[in-house]
Amino acid sequence: xxxxxxxxxxxxxxxxxxxxxxxxxxxxxxxxxxxxxxxxxxxxxxxxxxxxxxxxxxxxxxxxxxxxxxxxxxxxxxxxxxxxxxxxxxxxxxxxxxxxxxxxxxxxxxxxxxxxxxxxxxxxxxxxxxxxxxxxxxxxxxxxxxxxxxxxxxxxxxxxxxxxxxxxxxxxxxxxxxxxxxxxxxxxxxxxxxxxxxxxxxxxxxxxxxxxxxxxxxxxxxxxxxxxxxxxxxxxxxxxxxxxxxxxxxxxxxxxxxxxxxxxxx
Numbered sequence: 001x002x003x004x005x006x007x008x009x010x011x012x013x014x015x016x017x018x019x020x021x022x023x024x025x026x027x028x029x030x031x032x033x034x035x036x037x038x039x040x041x042x043x044x045x046x047x048x049x050x051x052x053x054x055x056x057x058x059x060x061x062x063x064x065x066x067x068x069x070x071x072x073x074x075x076x077x078x079x080x081x082x083x084x085x086x087x088x089x090x091x092x093x094x095x096x097x098x099x100x101x102x103x104x105x106x107x108x109x110x111x112x113x114x115x116x117x118x119x120x121x122x123x124x125x126x127x128x129x130x131x132x133x134x135x136x137x138x139x140x141x142x143x144x145x146x147x148x149x150x151x152x153x154x155x156x157x158x159x160x161x162x163x164x165x166x167x168x169x170x171x172x173x174x175x176x177x178x179x180x181x182x183x184x185x186x187x188x189x190x191x192x193x194x195x196x197x198x199x200x201x202x203x204x205x206x207x208x209x210x211x212x213x214x215x216x217x218x219x220x221x222x223x224x225x226x227x228x229x230x231x232x233x234x235x236x237x238x239x240x241x242x243x244x245x246x247x248x249x250x251x252x253x254x255x256x257x258x259x260x261x262x263x264x265x266x
């Protein structure tokens with residue numbers, strides 16, 4: 001039995017339970033037009049799966065906006081401010097940590113949002129620029145989370161199972177659960193078998209927790225600037241397989257649909 005069959009079996013369990021699984025796609029660290037970005041967008045167009053692109057405001061270029069303007073199916077999320085590590089020596093990398101005054105961090109995020117609005121606020125991006133924060137390295141100080149809603153953000157996306165759909169009133173959290181890169185090891189693709197089993201595990205956990213009434217969408221996280229051929233091949237195989245699956249009720253929603261359908265007006 002192949003590992004792909006494990007994914008088929010898990011989707012069948014969702015169907016048997018009368019529930020609908022949701023799998024969405026987020027890619028991080030976009031700043032400018034590159035060959036890797038072109039490859040990402042070509043894949044998105046080929047598989048017709050909506051993509052949420054986390055853009056670093058401080059480094060985003062007009063060329064990136066020009067490249068994305070005619071591309072349907074791509075939403076824009078805010079990826080921190082400058083993707084700069086402010087963690088203390090020996091700590092895990094973090095831009096939105098507790099090391100700096102909260103007002104400084106929030107001021108940067110506000111400046112970053114204005115930069116994104118200048119680039120992506122025009123008609124070609126209507127409804128595609130979302131007030132959703134994606135913290136660099138998927139880390140944010142817990143004390144900063146309530147302030148995100150206070151500065152106008154409606155969503156938060158990190159990595160791993162969320163504790164609750166709304167960490168604070170007015171802020172919806174929808175995370176990713178499968179990272180294709182082995183950041184703790186060789187910084188290459190984690191491998192097909194591991195990737196499939198992690199995706200299956202996340203889907204199973206969401207299904208098991210569905211009795212609470214809050215089915216958690218499962219997110220696939222890619223990094224177009226860091227992926228090797230194994231990661232690209234897997235991403236292509238995954239979306240092609242899911243796009244042609246016979247599993248009833250499987251959804252692959254866009255980020256703007258996920259956040260809006262669950263009460264966060266974007």
